[in-house]
Amino acid sequence: MIGYLRATGIAPHTLFTGAGYGPAPLGADEGAERPAPDRLADLDCPAWLAPRLEASLGPSFEPVMRTLQDRAPVFLRVNSARADVETARTVLVQDGIATRPSPLSPSALEVIENARRVQTSAAYRDGLVELQDAASQAVVDMLPLDGVTRILDYCAGGGGKALALAARTGAKIHAHDADPRRLVDLPPRAVRAGAEITVVPPAGLRDDARYDLVLVDAPCSGSGAWRRSPEGKIRFTRDRIAELTALQGRILEQALRHVAPGGVLAYVTCSMLDDENSQRVEALAQHAPVERLVDRQFTPLDGGDGFYCALLRHEPGGR
Numbered sequence: 001m002i003g004y005l006r007a008t009g010i011a012p013h014t015l016f017t018g019a020g021y022g023p024a025p026l027g028a029d030e031g032a033e034r035p036a037p038d039r040l041a042d043l044d045c046p047a048w049l050a051p052r053l054e055a056s057l058g059p060s061f062e063p064v065m066r067t068l069q070d071r072a073p074v075f076l077r078v079n080s081a082r083a084d085v086e087t088a089r090t091v092l093v094q095d096g097i098a099t100r101p102s103p104l105s106p107s108a109l110e111v112i113e114n115a116r117r118v119q120t121s122a123a124y125r126d127g128l129v130e131l132q133d134a135a136s137q138a139v140v141d142m143l144p145l146d147g148v149t150r151i152l153d154y155c156a157g158g159g160g161k162a163l164a165l166a167a168r169t170g171a172k173i174h175a176h177d178a179d180p181r182r183l184v185d186l187p188p189r190a191v192r193a194g195a196e197i198t199v200v201p202p203a204g205l206r207d208d209a210r211y212d213l214v215l216v217d218a219p220c221s222g223s224g225a226w227r228r229s230p231e232g233k234i235r236f237t238r239d240r241i242a243e244l245t246a247l248q249g250r251i252l253e254q255a256l257r258h259v260a261p262g263g264v265l266a267y268v269t270c271s272m273l274d275d276e277n278s279q280r281v282e283a284l285a286q287h288a289p290v291e292r293l294v295d296r297q298f299t300p301l302d303g304g305d306g307f308y309c310a311l312l313r314h315e316p317g318g319r
């Protein structure tokens, strides 16, 4: 509350008076004095993290950090296997849910009224729409699917991206995760969406299994989604980033073994830190037979969460 009052230009001591039902006057440890202006405190950015974010985001650093102080929009993905966008919008309106298209992806709708009703709405129950961030959908739109018949989602978790992929392709999709508990929601979600996805527990992924496209939606800081979990940036530490980047490197190595020659490895995070994104791809490309095809960083300034996506072609004979 103290921060909110300061941010809105109201001097806290005018309300923290102790009079009547008013809260007690502020003590020295609560900042009775207005602190000296501090750029990083205004941006809610931990000091150790600022140089890394600033190096990654360049001139977007300040506007991105300000955007992270706002509430995140709610986005839906229209499941093209069940409905087109206009049909889905019409069915949502019957439950009082108003939406508008998002420029980030043709399948994305931003909810502008009654977001809390989504999960009890007919459109959601019948699999016409899923909750999914618009940039997460844009990342799936980037995946090359021409001629692709076998796809491995190596870090499938609850299957948000596997389901979005299933709506775009008739290819066989295998969903794998190191933690089988993360996969339990996927089968019922796939049934609701009318999608066919084969769950592959860790022990079920054969060493010699090869796919045309392997998606690595890696565990990461989640810095692109800190609007949704603002405590994330406060809890994040130097040790954690070191752990994550080492894990991301190992996962990339493991996943590359499952990409058929000429196939594509897609590396995705919901992070805005180069340490977790371009630097991981560069580290892999230094010793592995991959050609970097394209990469893109989305930030909340694009409307959705921050996401990174890099596509790499596996060329074992090429080096």
Ligand SMILES: C[S@@+](CC[C@H](N)C(=O)[O-])C[C@H]1O[C@@H](n2cnc3c(N)ncnc32)[C@H](O)[C@@H]1O
Residues within 6 Å of the ligand: 154, 155, 156, 157, 158, 159, 160, 161, 162, 176, 177, 178, 179, 182, 217, 218, 219, 220, 251
């Ligand atoms: C960002 S989440 C995946 C989100 C999911 N793709 C979606 O769109 O809903 C990352 C996942 O990676 C999994 N993971 C962590 N370490 C892994 C490893 N070494 N191999 C495979 N998956 C791993 C985690 O269990 C977690 O479910």
